[in-house]
Amino acid sequence: MTTYRIHTVETAPEDSRQALRSLQGALGLVPNLAATMAGSPSLISTFVAAFGQFGGTGFTDAERQMLLLSNAVANRCAWAVAFHSTVALAQGAPAAAVDAVRRGELPDDPRLAALSATTRALIDKRGHLDEADVKSFTAGGFDERQLLDVLTGLAISTMANYTGNLADPPLEPPFQAQAWHGGY
Template identity: 85%
Template sequence: MTTYPIHTVETAPEGSRPALQRLNDALGLVPNLAATMANAPSLISTFVAAFGQLGGAGFTDGERQVLLLSNAVANRCAWAVAFHSTLALAQGVPAAEVEAIRRGGLPGDPRLAALSATTRALIDKRGHLDDADVKTFTAGGFDEMRLLDVVTGLAVSTMANYTGNLADPPLEPPFQAQAWHDGY
């Protein structure tokens, strides 16, 4: 396994410090995954900028976490699954819905199921959705234009999930209750 330093705002390369500071200001901490991403200023800066744009994508905070959790499970990133499970629960996503996604299934809520299924279809089909996939998404109550916002979520998740899989940073105590292993 490759080993990467886990940086603080102070120890990160100069080009990574502003992005880490933004995360620290927003979250009250610099997550280990982001602190690992800081080894590449281009990666952490792009990640933080894209993540900031995801907030205006027309999804609720809970829906955003369902999207990101679905991606983390599809990409088999244990750190991100624990992180987004924790945040989804904190945003009011019912535990049963979070658990369904963590097990590779779909939430029972039709809107969340449509979002989760669509994000997984985009990953599995490399963006080549068919009419049935689009209908699944719109049947959940989403406007077809929100598919482009799902792409933004996928881009953000890919940066985090691939880094997490490559570097395997330690899971912080606040997220350990939601620890996850591939194959659950």
Template identity: 65%
Template sequence: MTSYRIHTVDTAPEGAKQPLMLLQEAFGFMPNGAGLMANSPALLSTFFSAFGHFRGSGTFGPDERQVLLLSNAVANGCAWAVAFHSLEALADGVEPAVVDALRRGELPADPRMAALSATTRAFIGKRGHLDDADVTAFTAAGFTEGQLFEVIAGAAISTTTNYAANVARPPLEPPVRPYAWTEGHWGGV
């Protein structure tokens, strides 16, 4: 369990209150990852702004965004984020079989989702040094070269929350608990 403070809207530093309030409204509960990031209003505000652009002006659909974010959470070994994005993925229409495959660290059977997951994992694993085969597989699945850069935005957003949660190891919120995950022990949905 964490020794870092998990803020609420009431306890957060002034610069973190508004982003926390909006995140709580969006998810229907306060994500502990956001409450942790509120310890640094600069971190939370950076995350909040980037996520808003990724979600609001990005070209990935909700299901694709969740495949990307869940793939990153698994690649970064972040138990809190895997559980959180498992819940969100299912809510955003990702098939349970796809979520299960991603939680196991495998590529899903769906070719488009497999290409998206493989590309985002390659970005993390290769520290951004994709080769021609990585790019070709991504675009062959119907994604654009512009979306390749959008994957970078998703990886950056994931890194923010994944690293904060890996440092602090927050408890899972009640709605997220059924999706608990431990690296190497995937726990199906």
């Protein structure tokens, strides 16, 4: 297995440093997963740019985190599950909804259930949603534009989750209370 370096702003390739500075400014730290991604300037720069655009989707902060958590569980990325569980709870997502997604189930809340089910269906069906999938999403209170916005979340998650699965960076102390061991 390859061991990937966990970079700092100072040790990262020059073309990765601005992206890491942006994350540090936004989060107050450079998460180990992003610090690993910094080994590829194109990966970390694309990730940070996409993540920056993800705020303009019409989803609440908690909904964005639930979408990203659903993706992390579907992709079985333990680091990302812990991170997004922690952030989702901090941003007001109901603990029962977070726990349900972590178990591979749908939350009781109809809106969060529609969001989680749709993001998982997009992964499972490789984007080939049927009419019932789309109607379920819009019945949850979302619009067709937001269905396209889910794709931004999927792109972000694919970069992060696959890096996490490949590199297996250590989980930082702020996220350890939400450590996930891949079961559902």
